[in-house]
Amino acid sequence: MIDQSNDLAGQIRARIDSLTKPLGALGRIEALAAQIAALQGRTDPQMAACALIIFAGDHGIAGEGVSAFPQEVTRQMVLNFLAGGAAANVFANSLGVPLSVVDAGMAGPRMEHPGLIDRRIARGTRNSAVEAAMTAEQCAAALRAGHALAQEAACDALCLGEMGIANTSAASLVAHKLTGVSLDLLVGRGTGLDDGALAHKAAVLARAAARTAPQLDALTALAEYGGFEIAMMAGAMLGAAQARRIVIVDGFIAGAAAAAALAIDPAVRPALVFAHRSAERGHAALLEALDAEPLLDLGLRLGEGTGALLAWPLVRAAAAMIRDMASFSAAGVSGPQ
Ligand SMILES: Cc1cc2ncn([C@H]3O[C@H](COP(=O)(O)O)[C@@H](O)[C@H]3O)c2cc1C
Numbered sequence: 375m376i377d378q379s380n381d382l383a384g385q386i387r388a389r390i391d392s393l394t395k396p397l398g399a400l401g402r403i404e405a406l407a408a409q410i411a412a413l414q415g416r417t418d419p420q421m422a423a424c425a426l427i428i429f430a431g432d433h434g435i436a437g438e439g440v441s442a443f444p445q446e447v448t449r450q451m452v453l454n455f456l457a458g459g460a461a462a463n464v465f466a467n468s469l470g471v472p473l474s475v476v477d478a479g480m481a482g483p484r485m486e487h488p489g490l491i492d493r494r495i496a497r498g499t500r501n502s503a504v505e506a507a508m509t510a511e512q513c514a515a516a517l518r519a520g521h522a523l524a525q526e527a528a529c530d531a532l533c534l535g536e537m538g539i540a541n542t543s544a545a546s547l548v549a550h551k552l553t554g555v556s557l558d559l560l561v562g563r564g565t566g567l568d569d570g571a572l573a574h575k576a577a578v579l580a581r582a583a584a585r586t587a588p589q590l591d592a593l594t595a596l597a598e599y600g601g602f603e604i605a606m607m608a609g610a611m612l613g614a615a616q617a618r619r620i621v622i623v624d625g626f627i628a629g630a631a632a633a634a635a636l637a638i639d640p641a642v643r644p645a646l647v648f649a650h651r652s653a654e655r656g657h658a659a660l661l662e663a664l665d666a667e668p669l670l671d672l673g674l675r676l677g678e679g680t681g682a683l684l685a686w687p688l689v690r691a692a693a694a695m696i697r698d699m700a701s702f703s704a705a706g707v708s709g710p711q
């Protein structure tokens with residue numbers, strides 16, 4: 375039913391409360407159903423198709439030794455996605471979710487592969503410990519590319535994932551400059567740094583952060599410290615929200631992109647579903663700063679959209695609940711005494 379009145383929220387609440395269950399008994403699934411219904415403007419929302427887009431990009435700051443893995447892993451993992459062997463592939467396959475891979479700006483030459491979507495901005499970002507990661511034009515181009523991809527995606531819910539060695543560093547810096555949360559709370563082990571390497575990463579990021587003002591606007595924070603894949607994810611969130619698609623936000627890196635998208639346009643908020651709390655150190659603080667309570671907490675710390683995929687069945691079930699459950703009156707079930 376398409377809503378014709380202004381009181382859509384009231385209709386949604388009334389519909390949920392009319393269903394054959396004690397009031398509130400489906401807990402947060404009820405809030406999720408209400409969010410989906412409100413986004414689509416109807417009390418019988420459709421939630422049939424989900425898609426995952428993985429954005430890959432490289433980071434100049436990787437040269438500072440801030441990741442446990444070498445930069446070439448970004449490219450190697452993109453080949454792994456294209457061959458179907460990564461965690462994101464097997465989760466997506468098990469759920470029947472189509473996965474596409476976008477080159478947002480990997481280091482090295484263009485990768486010739488029929489399955490790879492080419493939106494390359496440059497051969498990786500510059501080293502944000504010493505200079506801006508990208509130009510304002512590059513940042514705008516990345517946002518536009520993500521926006522267009524999300525608007526074109528044929529789905530009701532869009533999972534966004536990323537691959538980019540050193541992008542926990544970029545995400546920490548973007549989140550710090552946008553939320554004001556201290557870097558100490560945001561810097562974590564990423565791919566598995568030991569204590570010594572973590573202290574080195576913290577020192578590199580503190581040096582990077584000191585180059586600019588304590589807080590930055592979204593476009594400046596993304597250009598100074600972001601990655602092409604992070605900016606493209608932020609653009610995709612803006613595009614999906616405009617198309618009234620749910621965005622299932624993955625972990626820490628996607629969370630930093632969400633912080634940027636929200637700072638650019640707070641109207642994206644009703645489209646965002648936060649999938650899970652990553653084990654990456656900064657994610658809890660970032661979620662708190664965004665006032666976001668994720669659906670799951672599974673100790674994941676991978677990225678690629680894996681946590682978003684795992685939350686998709688909850689999103690689908692929430693929509694099915696408000697759309698398909700019988701009401702007390704239709705089912706002839708007595709209400710509370
Ligand atoms: C084999 C492998 C697969 C991955 N899939 C996602 N990431 C994740 O780890 C990276 C971020 O961590 P850091 O900032 O420490 O480099 C990103 O590429 C992210 O998506 C991976 C990392 C590795 C090594």
Ligand SMILES: O=C(O)c1cccnc1
Nearest residue numbers: 625626627652675676677
């Ligand atoms: O939570 C994430 O997105 C994450 C954590 C560690 C490494 N890569 C991604």
